[in-house]
Amino acid sequence: MNPQNVETSIGQPNTTAIVFFLAFVGLTLGITYWAARRTKTTSEFFTAGGGVSAVQNGFALAGDFMSAASFLGIAGLVALSGFDGLIYSVGWLVGWPVVTFLIAEPLRNLGKYTFADVVAYRLKQTPVRLAAAVGTLTVVSFYLIAQMVGAGNLIRMMFGLSYEAAVLIVGGVMILYVLFGGMIATTWVQIVKAVLLLAGASALALMVLARFSYNPLALFREAVAQYGPEVLAPGKLVSSPLEAVSLGLALMFGTAGLPHILMRFYTVPNAKAARGSVFYATGLIGYFYLVTFILGFGASVVLGRASITGVDKGGNMAAPLLAEAVGGTPFLGFISAVAFATILAVVAGLTLSGAAALSHDLWTHVVRRGQAPEHEQLRVARLASFGLGVLAIILGIVFKGQNVAFMVGLAFAIAASGNFPALLLSMAWRGFTTRGAVASMLTGSVSAVLLIFLSPTVQVEMLGRAALFPLKNPALVTMPLAFFVGWVVSLLKPEPEASDRFPEVRHRMHVGAEPGENVIAPH
Amino acid sequence: MSPPPHNPRLEELAARRWRVAAVLTTATLVSYFGFILLVAFNKPLMGQQLTPGLSWGILLGALVIFISWALTGIYVRWANNHYDKALDELRR
Numbered sequence: 001m002n003p004q005n006v007e008t009s010i011g012q013p014n015t016t017a018i019v020f021f022l023a024f025v026g027l028t029l030g031i032t033y034w035a036a037r038r039t040k041t042t043s044e045f046f047t048a049g050g051g052v053s054a055v056q057n058g059f060a061l062a063g064d065f066m067s068a069a070s071f072l073g074i075a076g077l078v079a080l081s082g083f084d085g086l087i088y089s090v091g092w093l094v095g096w097p098v099v100t101f102l103i104a105e106p107l108r109n110l111g112k113y114t115f116a117d118v119v120a121y122r123l124k125q126t127p128v129r130l131a132a133a134v135g136t137l138t139v140v141s142f143y144l145i146a147q148m149v150g151a152g153n154l155i156r157m158m159f160g161l162s163y164e165a166a167v168l169i170v171g172g173v174m175i176l177y178v179l180f181g182g183m184i185a186t187t188w189v190q191i192v193k194a195v196l197l198l199a200g201a202s203a204l205a206l207m208v209l210a211r212f213s214y215n216p217l218a219l220f221r222e223a224v225a226q227y228g229p230e231v232l233a234p235g236k237l238v239s240s241p242l243e244a245v246s247l248g249l250a251l252m253f254g255t256a257g258l259p260h261i262l263m264r265f266y267t268v269p270n271a272k273a274a275r276g277s278v279f280y281a282t283g284l285i286g287y288f289y290l291v292t293f294i295l296g297f298g299a300s301v302v303l304g305r306a307s308i309t310g311v312d313k314g315g316n317m318a319a320p321l322l323a324e325a326v327g328g329t330p331f332l333g334f335i336s337a338v339a340f341a342t343i344l345a346v347v348a349g350l351t352l353s354g355a356a357a358l359s360h361d362l363w364t365h366v367v368r369r370g371q372a373p374e375h376e377q378l379r380v381a382r383l384a385s386f387g388l389g390v391l392a393i394i395l396g397i398v399f400k401g402q403n404v405a406f407m408v409g410l411a412f413a414i415a416a417s418g419n420f421p422a423l424l425l426s427m428a429w430r431g432f433t434t435r436g437a438v439a440s441m442l443t444g445s446v447s448a449v450l451l452i453f454l455s456p457t458v459q460v461e462m463l464g465r466a467a468l469f470p471l472k473n474p475a476l477v478t479m480p481l482a483f484f485v486g487w488v489v490s491l492l493k494p495e496p497e498a499s500d501r502f503p504e505v506r507h508r509m510h511v512g513a514e515p516g517e518n519v520i521a522p523h
Numbered sequence: 524m525s526p527p528p529h530n531p532r533l534e535e536l537a538a539r540r541w542r543v544a545a546v547l548t549t550a551t552l553v554s555y556f557g558f559i560l561l562v563a564f565n566k567p568l569m570g571q572q573l574t575p576g577l578s579w580g581i582l583l584g585a586l587v588i589f590i591s592w593a594l595t596g597i598y599v600r601w602a603n604n605h606y607d608k609a610l611d612e613l614r615r
Contacts (some may be wrong), residue, residue: 087584097548101598252551272607275598275602278595279592
């Protein structure tokens with residue numbers, strides 16, 4: 001099969017893309033209008049009142065996790081290097097079983113809006129919530145920067161809009177969702193986006209496989225015929241085992257520390273729905289990655305690598321180009337609109353979780369010592385969402401032209417080191433203390449940021465000098481360090497009030513809250 | 524709420540849930556890092572094709588994705604059938 005020529009309408013205003021995009025924005029703003037009338041309390045704003053079903057939350061979790069970067073980036077990586085893309089996909093997926101086994105149910109039973117609720121349950125509120133907010137906001141900021149810069153670049157490439165206009169549109173629409181529709185709107189935006197993305201990717205994969213009598217192996221064989229057997233073998237991605245293990249740890253345990261993922265478990269009515277929702281999410285995400293793998297091979301065989309890199313050196317346009325080649329301009333328009341929708345949904349979820357840390361942890365519990373009246377909490381929550389939305393737009397414009405791909409890996413490393421160890425220790429270890437929790441969260445977050453700064457990613461690739469720390473991803477060092485510091489500091493000075501309340505935590509963690517009971521125990 | 528400070532049945536059940544969680548987490552770790560270490564240390568094997576078009580690497584990678592999902596399914600089944608039942612008895 002000959003690679004098709006590079007002629008493409010990517011980057012020119014595409015009527016179908018604009019129609020599909022406007023239809024998506026119209027539909028989701030309609031949902032937001034409907035949701036706004038159902039969002040009258042803080043609990044509705046942050047958790048949709050706990051009324052989301054397991055299946056709905058499964059789709060919403062998948063929607064939060066399947067970013068445009070994973071759709072376009074992994075398809076591109078597979079198109080250009082073959083098998084190596086699968087190593088990434090597997091890594092992004094394996095965090096989900098960990099979330100199911102260790103985190104989902106205890107979190108649902110012990111907390112209210114943020115993961116800090118769980119860590120602070122039997123510890124001193126102010127220091128724990130301050131430290132947890134630092135971890136949450138750091139993770140959310142890096143993740144947001146990566147998404148906004150990605151959004152600006154992608155939309156410029158696909159729709160021919162200017163970078164700034166793209167960032168403004170994404171930020172503006174996202175602020176409308178979060179500000180007015182809160183978690184109810186954000187959840188439905190995620191569900192709609194997840195369905196569109198899964199349907200779009202599946203349709204594209206089917207159209208490709210139709211050329212190979214619906215046999216993926218025939219597609220792989222054609223790739224071998226064009227590029228040699230290396231496409232089915234590991235290439236350059238995993239060159240150092242230590243590097244691979246470190247990245248693997250960050251991906252595996254980072255998922256269990258991502259604030260916008262954790263927050264979703266408060267939207268379901270009980271622990272049973274929480275565990276069920278992760279099962280659905282894991283299945284959907286796993287399926288999505290396998291389909292993406294097919295798309296990558298399809299792009300390399302149908303289009304040829306040269307035409308893909310001719311449009312974008314990083315290969316990010318492989319999936320849209322493939323859509324154009326097998327489905328024509330209308331299908332390209334549909335896939336472009338889906339990618340746009342994907343970015344919108346992910347930034348909305350991130351912003352909402354950052355707003356929960358600002359208003360629930362910092363304002364309500366630290367500034368107002370848990371005594372803020374309901375209407376004030378809701379007002380601060382909306383103010384925080386608006387502020388974070390504006391900040392996302394500013395960061396997106398400030399970081400224009402920067403290589404920010406490493407920031408998602410960084411967000412996972414901070415989540416795995418700053419958030420996950422303290423969360424797990426607070427649920428599983430009686431002897432955990434306030435000082436231990438604060439020391440663990442701060443050590444984890446700060447060491448992860450510091451070692452990334454000293455890593456080859458920043459020192460060699462961005463600043464062009466020698467790296468002081470050898471690994472690109474620091475989780476291999478920082479995650480064990482955060483566990484160790486939390487453990488040692490807790491042992492140095494025990495906190496009897498905290499360990500005395502452990503039976504209460506254990507009871508609540510398994511049995512759940514009594515009906516009508518105050519969710520945050522008075523301190 | 525003031526739960527009884529010492530409830531041996533709940534403590535037993537809590538310990539059992541953590542044990543199940545630890546075993547399943549270990550299984551996930553072994554399958555994933557097994558795959559990563561094979562990629563790192565035995566590239567020739569991973570590139571070898573079982574049948575034209577299907578290399579060990581692709582088979583095992585897809586398998587790790589499937590195993591991860593299956594393990595969450597096993598946990599959900601266990602929790603729905605055994606853990607929830609024991610909890611219901613405790614609540615009475």
